[in-house]
Each structure stands twice: as structure tokens, then as C-alpha cells.
Amino acid sequence: MQKLEANNVFYKKENQILSDFSFSFDEHLYGILSDQQEENSNVLKVLAGLREPDQGNILLDGKNVYTTFQKKERAIRKQIGFVFQYGGLLSNLSVLENLLVPYDFHFPEISLGEKKGKISGFMALFGLSEKILNERPAKLTISARKALLFIRTYLTEPKIIFYDDPFINCNLQIKKTILQLILKLKEKQIIQIFCESIDEQLYELADKVILLQQGKLYSSNTFKEFKKSNSEFVTGLISKLLAE
Amino acid sequence: MQKISFALGKQALLSYGKSISVFSFVFEIIYEIKNFFLQRKITRLILIRQILFTGFEALGLITFVAIAVGGIIILEGSAILPDFGQSKLLYTILVIIILRELGGLLTAFIIIARSGTAIAAELGNMVVNQEVESLVSFGISPVLYLVVPRVLGVVLSMIALNIYFNVAALAGGWFMAYLFAPIPLLDFLNKLFSEISVNDIASSFIKSLLFGFVIAVVSSYQGLQVSFASTEVPQRTIKAVVLSLIWVILFDIIITAIMYLV
Amino acid sequence: MKFKLRYSEKIVGTFLIVALIIIATSTGYLLLHNKVFEKKFLFKAKFGDAVGLSSSTPVYFKGFKIGVITDFKLTDDNFIIADLKVYEEFRKKITRNSALFKSVNPVTSTSTIEFLQGPENLSELAEGSMIPAIDIPEGEILLAKNMVKKTGDPLNTVIYNLAAFSENINKDNNVDKGAFFRALVNLADAAEGMKKITDNLNVDFESISKPDKFGKRPLASLVVNAANISDSLRVMTGLVNHSLMRLDNVLTVYSQPEGLAAKMIDPDGKQIIEPIHKTLTNLNEAILKLEKLSDFLITQQDQFIIVLKRIVETLDEVQVTFETINGGPFIGKPKSERKK
Numbered sequence: 001m002q003k004l005e006a007n008n009v010f011y012k013k014e015n016q017i018l019s020d021f022s023f024s025f026d027e028h029l030y031g032i033l034s035d036q037q038e039e040n041s042n043v044l045k046v047l048a049g050l051r052e053p054d055q056g057n058i059l060l061d062g063k064n065v066y067t068t069f070q071k072k073e074r075a076i077r078k079q080i081g082f083v084f085q086y087g088g089l090l091s092n093l094s095v096l097e098n099l100l101v102p103y104d105f106h107f108p109e110i111s112l113g114e115k116k117g118k119i120s121g122f123m124a125l126f127g128l129s130e131k132i133l134n135e136r137p138a139k140l141t142i143s144a145r146k147a148l149l150f151i152r153t154y155l156t157e158p159k160i161i162f163y164d165d166p167f168i169n170c171n172l173q174i175k176k177t178i179l180q181l182i183l184k185l186k187e188k189q190i191i192q193i194f195c196e197s198i199d200e201q202l203y204e205l206a207d208k209v210i211l212l213q214q215g216k217l218y219s220s221n222t223f224k225e226f227k228k229s230n231s232e233f234v235t236g237l238i239s240k241l242l243a244e
Numbered sequence: 245m246q247k248i249s250f251a252l253g254k255q256a257l258l259s260y261g262k263s264i265s266v267f268s269f270v271f272e273i274i275y276e277i278k279n280f281f282l283q284r285k286i287t288r289l290i291l292i293r294q295i296l297f298t299g300f301e302a303l304g305l306i307t308f309v310a311i312a313v314g315g316i317i318i319l320e321g322s323a324i325l326p327d328f329g330q331s332k333l334l335y336t337i338l339v340i341i342i343l344r345e346l347g348g349l350l351t352a353f354i355i356i357a358r359s360g361t362a363i364a365a366e367l368g369n370m371v372v373n374q375e376v377e378s379l380v381s382f383g384i385s386p387v388l389y390l391v392v393p394r395v396l397g398v399v400l401s402m403i404a405l406n407i408y409f410n411v412a413a414l415a416g417g418w419f420m421a422y423l424f425a426p427i428p429l430l431d432f433l434n435k436l437f438s439e440i441s442v443n444d445i446a447s448s449f450i451k452s453l454l455f456g457f458v459i460a461v462v463s464s465y466q467g468l469q470v471s472f473a474s475t476e477v478p479q480r481t482i483k484a485v486v487l488s489l490i491w492v493i494l495f496d497i498i499i500t501a502i503m504y505l506v
Numbered sequence: 507m508k509f510k511l512r513y514s515e516k517i518v519g520t521f522l523i524v525a526l527i528i529i530a531t532s533t534g535y536l537l538l539h540n541k542v543f544e545k546k547f548l549f550k551a552k553f554g555d556a557v558g559l560s561s562s563t564p565v566y567f568k569g570f571k572i573g574v575i576t577d578f579k580l581t582d583d584n585f586i587i588a589d590l591k592v593y594e595e596f597r598k599k600i601t602r603n604s605a606l607f608k609s610v611n612p613v614t615s616t617s618t619i620e621f622l623q624g625p626e627n628l629s630e631l632a633e634g635s636m637i638p639a640i641d642i643p644e645g646e647i648l649l650a651k652n653m654v655k656k657t658g659d660p661l662n663t664v665i666y667n668l669a670a671f672s673e674n675i676n677k678d679n680n681v682d683k684g685a686f687f688r689a690l691v692n693l694a695d696a697a698e699g700m701k702k703i704t705d706n707l708n709v710d711f712e713s714i715s716k717p718d719k720f721g722k723r724p725l726a727s728l729v730v731n732a733a734n735i736s737d738s739l740r741v742m743t744g745l746v747n748h749s750l751m752r753l754d755n756v757l758t759v760y761s762q763p764e765g766l767a768a769k770m771i772d773p774d775g776k777q778i779i780e781p782i783h784k785t786l787t788n789l790n791e792a793i794l795k796l797e798k799l800s801d802f803l804i805t806q807q808d809q810f811i812i813v814l815k816r817i818v819e820t821l822d823e824v825q826v827t828f829e830t831i832n833g834g835p836f837i838g839k840p841k842s843e844r845k846k
Contacts (some may be wrong), residue, residue: 035372045377048381048382049381050377050381059361070279070385073383074383076382076383077383080381081381082378082381084377084378085373085374086373087373087374087375087378088373088374088375088377088378088380089370089371089373089375089378090370090375090379091370091375092290092293092366093289097289099467101379101382101384101389102382105283105382105383105384106382106383156382207315208288292514292515292518293514295522296516296517296518297512299518299521299522300517300518300521300810303521309751346674368547400522403525404521404522404526406523407528407529408525408528411528435533437532437539438539438564438571439537440536440538441536441562442536442542443562445529445532445533445536447748449529483525
């Protein structure tokens with residue numbers, strides 16, 4: 001039973017991005033909806049252990065994500081996957097090398113052949129040609145790059161996956177594949193947390209949607225329930241999402 | 245101590261926009277060098293490419309500059325020194341200027357111009373492109389994966405290039421001397437080696453080691469200081485060049501003072 | 507670019523290995539060249555000062571590096587005692603009564619230390635013994651006794667020799683300088699004594715060689731021996747004059763900076779230092795002979811004159827006899843007339 005807990009988290013850059021945020025994530029699909037849409041990435045990154053909060057802590061199965069002990073950190077990171085909104089592929093490595101970076105790091109014991117086999121499977125799933133494996137990311141289409149970010153994350157089979165605007169820059173085929181995979185992982189009881197700014201579809205599939213108001217937890221419920229809500233704040237957020 | 249330093253550097257890299265202490269950065273680099281050899285599988289490739297780019301590809305330029313400088317020293321020297329009956333000082337001057345000073349400095353300058361800028365710009369763009377963060381998300385220390393191979397690569401390249409520079413400059417000196425008065429190569433080498441002390445070689449080695457380290461650390465540090473906008477990249481690159489130059493010259497003075505005055 | 511990437515490992519490997527080989531070879535060669543692995547013999551060196559000394563100052567002998575100064579410190583009596591490590595192959599060159607010559611290059615301020623070997627027939631110096639530099643009293647004695655000779659960097663040697671010369675010329679405990687002034691004093695004495703002898707002889711000769719009434723010098727043949735003496739005296743005077751001239755030349759050379767400058771390039775001091783030494787030696791020898799001769803002449807002078815006077819008296823008597831014979835009315839004039 002995996003569990004990610006945020007306890008009284010404060011995080012501030014220009015704005016207060018998270019303010020006294022406490023929540024417990026268990027093995028479901030969560031969507032986060034905030035009135036500061038441009039800060040969605042930062043919210044996810046704080047939860048994923050990429051931005052240390054000013055106050056409070058993030059615990060994964062009771063262990064602090066922001067550890068300073070390398071071995072513990074490595075064990076924690078192995079369980080967390082983060083799909084970036086853009087970029088994130090090392091530009092001076094080939095696609096194959098890029099995919100192998102976290103895979104080799106976390107699974108040095110698996111043979112290269114086996115790894116390549118798994119990579120080929122994912123490439124086929126996303127409809128990508130294996131020819132691009134030896135190319136640099138800069139040569140690929142934007143949607144292919146986006147697909148690679150997913151493949152790279154799925155390869156290491158993390159227990160928690162964060163998606164930062166998963167559908168941005170995706171072509172339809174890839175979007176379809178991603179949806180399928182997310183649903184499949186939902187059944188496998190993997191903790192999945194996402195922010196999405198252009199598509200309400202994923203929020204509808206989410207087990208729970210978390211509403212943030214100026215960084216504070218406003219409410220959490222299913223998207224269907226929120227749609228029924230009379231609250232001005234909630235309808236405002238949802239209409240903004242639908243308008244995209 | 246190691247844990248503290250690691251924590252400092254780590255925190256520094258995670259807290260974008262907040263100022264990173266150079267000292268904790270250096271501490272972390274030194275700490276991660278140990279891990280580098282444990283994580284050869286993923287870092288080796290970067291190290292080799294760094295050496296290929298910083299070292300091997302600069303070889304032509306270094307050789308050209310070195311031969312020219314060596315020749316010029318002999319040219320200038322043989323115009324003046326024989327008038328004093330001090331022709332044998334040519335070798336002393338060649339050794340002092342090239343082995344002790346110019347070799348290291350010129351190599352460092354060339355590396356700053358070629359690789360210091362490249363490292364700062366590349367790392368800056370990697371920050372902008374979220375590549376650094378993706379490494380953090382894997383649990384791979386950016387210092388271990390990005391900085392350490394660059395530091396090791398630049399240090400190794402610097403040492404090797406300095407050796408090539410010295411050899412080429414002395415060869416250039418010999419060639420120029422040969423044009424004036426044919427000296428057999430063996431005679432030249434013999435006279436040269438009687439002017440070289442182990443101290444000279446040691447100082448040359450220590451200098452190239454430190455210069456390489458300083459250039460790589462300063463450039464990486466500046467590159468990683470970029471927070472999100474690509475407009476910061478050129479600014480940081482300029483800073484990397486200026487600070488590298490200043491630190492290299494400061495270290496040069498310090499090492500020379502320690503080696504030859506104390 | 508693709509080619510480079512594919513072979514990057516090999517290229518980088520070669521790049522690093524060649525550099526490694528170069529540095530290893532040159533370091534190895536340097537260590538051999540500096541004889542780091544060779545057996546070394548430790549001696550002590552003593553200098554007047556530590557100017558230009560460093561912890562690896564090489565010591566040369568006839569252009570070969572025979573050893574190195576490794577460490578040095580100031581002693582209580584303000585000398586510098588240094589460790590001198592001599593390489594095995596040159597161990598035999600370190601004989602007794604050897605010295606060291608430290609000169610500081612005016613351009614680089616680095617010092618050159620030259621080993622000055624003692625007389626060849628002397629035995630090897632025991633390990634750990636002290637070798638003096640020639641700028642301290644022990645070394646100066648060796649130099650003065652001609653046990654060692656200075657050579658070295660032309661510029662340094664000339665400068666050093668000039669300095670040493672001008673310094674020593676005013677120093678009383680220096681053998682060369684003594685000789686120089688003794689020679690001058692002796693020369694003056696000798697010249698004076700000689701003048702006396704000549705004067706006396708002149709008087710004597712005058713008194714005995716008055717022409718007779720026939721305008722002849724009837725005694726001339728009898729003074730042949732005396733003439734011989736005066737001849738040898740003239741030769742001696744010539745020798746003295748010659749020596750004086752050479753001395754004069756040397757002094758002229760030293761008094762004319764241009765003439766000296768022209769000779770400054772002389773690396774061995776053969777044109778300046780050796781001639782002056784030779785001249786002084788010659789002068790000494792000549793004066794000693796002269797002194798002996800004049801002493802002898804002075805002691806013999808009285809007897810000589812007595813003999814001559816007796817000869818004169820005898821001759822006078824002979825003359826009287828002749829006059830008597832000649833004074834006959836048919837032979838010559840009366841005695842009183844002849845004596846005018």
C-alpha cells in the first residue's frame with residue numbers, strides 16, 4: 001500500500017504556490033486544479049521532490065522525499081516518475097541513450113538486450129519508428145519527444161507518476177496511447193497525479209480532483225461532483241479549463 | 245562532513261533562483277568524484293565526449309599556437325642574448341617561459357574560450373530545457389552526472405593539452421634555433437633537460453590540474469545558475485569566461501609564488 | 507563528426523595515452539639526467555654567502571654536472587655550510603685541497619658553482635669532509651698556494667678576477683701582493699746599489715786610465731777583466747730594465763680601461779692574470795740575482811780597488827823605469843814635463 005503524504009507544505013516563489021497544504025495520496029489517479037494555472041508545474045515538482053518546500057514535508061511511505069542520504073534518496077527516486085511538460089531529454093545524448101539513463105541507473109542488473117526489448121515494445125506502442133533511437137532529440141518532432149518522456153518514465157516502472165500537462169504537444173495517436181496507459185496503471189493501483197490545462201477528459205477519469213485556491217487546499221472531490229457545484233470559484237476554474 | 249556538503253550542494257541545486265554557495269558546489273563535486281567511478285556506466289560516455297571535445301579537438305589549435313610561441317621566443321631571444329655572451333640562457337628562458345608559465349596559461353585560455361563557454365552555455369540550456377531537473381527526478385545528482393564528468397574531462401584534457409603544448413612549443417623553439425644555427429636535436433634536448441628541474445614539471449602539472457578544475461567548476465557553476473530563461477545563458481557564459489580568466493591568473497600567481505619563492 | 511563519435515573512445519584513449527607516455531618519458535629522462543637514482547656521496551661545502559644558492563644548485567667540473575647542493579644553513583660564525591651530493595662517477599674527482607667557486611650570473615641572479623680540483627697527485631677527499639669556496643679564508647689559502655685555479659663563465663671570471671685583483675692589491679697577507687711591492691722596493695734598492703758600483707768603478711777607471719803622455723792608454727789591456735765585469739753588469743742592468751718595462755706594460759694595461767676591456771673577453775686570464783704573475787716571478791728572480799751580484803761586488807770592491815791601485819803603483823814604477831830609460835838625453839823628455 002503506497003502512500004504519499006504532504007504535511008503543512010508551504011512553498012513560495014513570486015506567489016504563494018503552496019500554503020499550508022496537507023493531503024494524503026493513495027493508489028488512485030489524482031488531478032490538481034489550481035487558480036494559478038501557470039504554477040501547476042511547481043506544485044507537482046514540490047510534491048515530486050524536485051522543489052524543496054519552505055516548510056512542511058512530503059513523505060513517501062513515511063519517508064521524507066527530501067532526504068540528504070544518497071542511498072535512501074535513490075531508493076525513493078526509483079519509485080517516483082515525473083513526466084515533464086516539455087524538454088527534459090538530454091540534448092547531447094541519442095534517444096536510446098536518453099531512455100537508458102534512468103533505466104541503467106536504477107536497474108544496472110538488467111542486461112542491455114532485455115532493456116532494448118522493452119524499449120522496442122514501448123516504441124511500437126507509441127507508434128514510433130525504432131530508427132529514431134540513434135537520433136538526437138532535437139531531430140525529432142515535438143510529439144515524438146513528448147512520447148519519449150512517457151516511455152522513459154514507464155521503463156523504470158515507478159510506483160508514483162506525476163504528469164505535468166500530459167496532453168500538451170501530443171498528437172492524437174500518442175494522446176490515445178497515454179490515456180490507455182494511464183487507465184491501465186490506474187487499475188494496477190499506481191499513484192498518478194496530474195495537472196492538465198487543455199483537456200478536461202483526464203479530470204473526468206480521475207478518482208479525485210484537488211482544487212487549490214492561492215495555494216491553499218480548497219476542496220477535493222470527483223470532477224462530476226465539482227461540475228454540479230454552485231461555488232463561484234469551482235465553476236470559474238472548470239469553465240476556464242473547458243474554454244482552453 | 246561529506247553528508248553535510250552533499251546536502252548543501254543538493255539543496256543549492258534544488259532551490260532555483262536562490263544563490264548557490266560556490267564552496268558547497270566545490271565540496272559536492274569533490275564528494276561526487278568518488279561516486280563517479282561507481283556510476284561509470286552512465287557517466288563514462290559524457291567524460292569521453294568531454295575529452296574528445298575539450299582535448300582532442302583543441303589539439304590542432306594548441307599545437308599551432310605552441311609552435312609559433314616557441315619559435316618566437318627563440319627568435320626574440322637569439323636576437324638579444326648572444327650580445328651578452330649569454331646564449332645558453334636561451335634554454336633557461338624557453339623553459340621558464342613555456343614550461344612554467346605560458347604553457348599552462350595559454351592552454352587555459354584556449355580551453356576557456358572553447359570549452360568554458362561551451363560548458364556554461366550547454367548547462368544553462370539544459371537548465372532551461374528541464375534536463376537538469378529530469379536528472380534530479382531520476383535521483384541522479386546533476387553534479388555527478390553533468391558536472392563531475394565535465395570537471396574530470398576538462399582537467400584531463402588540460403593536463404594532456406598542456407603536455408602537448410610544451411612539447412610543440414619546445415619543438416618550435418628547436419626548429420627556429422635550427423634555422424639560425426643547426427643544433428642537433430639530441431644536443432638541444434640535452435641542454436634543455438639540464439635546465440628543466442623536476443620542480444618545473446611538477447609545477448606545470450599542478451597548474452594544468454588546477455586550471456582545468458577552476459575552468460570547469462566556474463563554467464559549470466555559472467551554467468547551472470541559469471534559472472529558467474534562455475536569455476540568461478549568454479550572460480552566464482560571459483561571466484564564466486571572465487571569472488575563469490581571473491581565477492586562472494590568480495591561481496597561476498599563487499602556484500608560482502609557492503613553487504619558486506618559498 | 508559521426509566518425510569521431512563512433513571512434514571517440516579510441517581517439518580519446520590515444521590522446522590521453524600519448525600525453526601520458528610523453529610525460530612519463532620526459533620525467534624518467536629528467537630523473538636519470540638529474541641522477542636521482544644514482545648513488546651519491548655527501549660532502550660539506552662552505553661558502554661566504556648564500557647569494558644565488560638554491561636547494562638544487564648544480565655543481566660543475568669542466569662543464570660536467572658532478573653533483574648538486576641540496577641544503578644549506580648559516581653557521582654561528584656567519585659562513586654558509588651546505589650539503590654537496592656528488593654523483594658516483596665523479597667521486598674520484600673530489601681530491602684533497604679542492605675548492606669551490608661560486609659566481610652569480612649578473613643577468614639571471616642564479617649562481618653557478620664550479621668545482622676546482624686540487625693538485626692531481628693528491629688523494630681522494632674523505633666522504634663528509636668540507637670543501638671550501640674560494641671566497642672564504644680556507645679557499646683563499648688554496649688559491650694563493652696555487653692549489654686550485656679559477657675558470658668558468660667568461661663574464662663572471664673577468665669580473666671576479668678584477669675584483670679579486672683590486673682587492674688583493676691592498677691586502678697585506680696576500681702573497682702576490684707582497685711580491686709586487688717587494689719587487690718594486692728591491693728594484694729601487696738594486697738600481698741604487700748598481701749606480702754606486704758604477705760610480706765607484708768609473709772613478710777607479712778614471713784614476714787608472716788616464717792617458718799617458720803619448721795619448722795612449724797603456725793600461726787598457728790590464729783592465730780587460732774589469733771591463734768584463736762591467737759588461738756583465740750592463741747585461742744585468744738591461745735585464746732589470748726589461749723587467750721594469752714589462753711591469754710598466756702591465757701597469758699601463760691596468761691603468762687603461764679600454765685596453766682592459768678589450769681583454770675582458772679573455773676567458774682564461776692568460777693575457778692579464780698570468781702575465782702579471784710571470785712578470786713578478788721573473789722580476790723577483792732577476793732582483794735576487796742582482797742583489798747577490800751587487801752584494802758580491804760590494805764586498806769585493808775594496809780588494810778590487812787595492813789590486814787596481816797596486817797595479818797602478820806597479821805601473822807607475824814601471825813607468826819610472828821606462829822614463830829613466832827614456833829620460834836619457836837621446837831618448838825622451840824630462841820627467842817633470844811629462845807630469846803636466
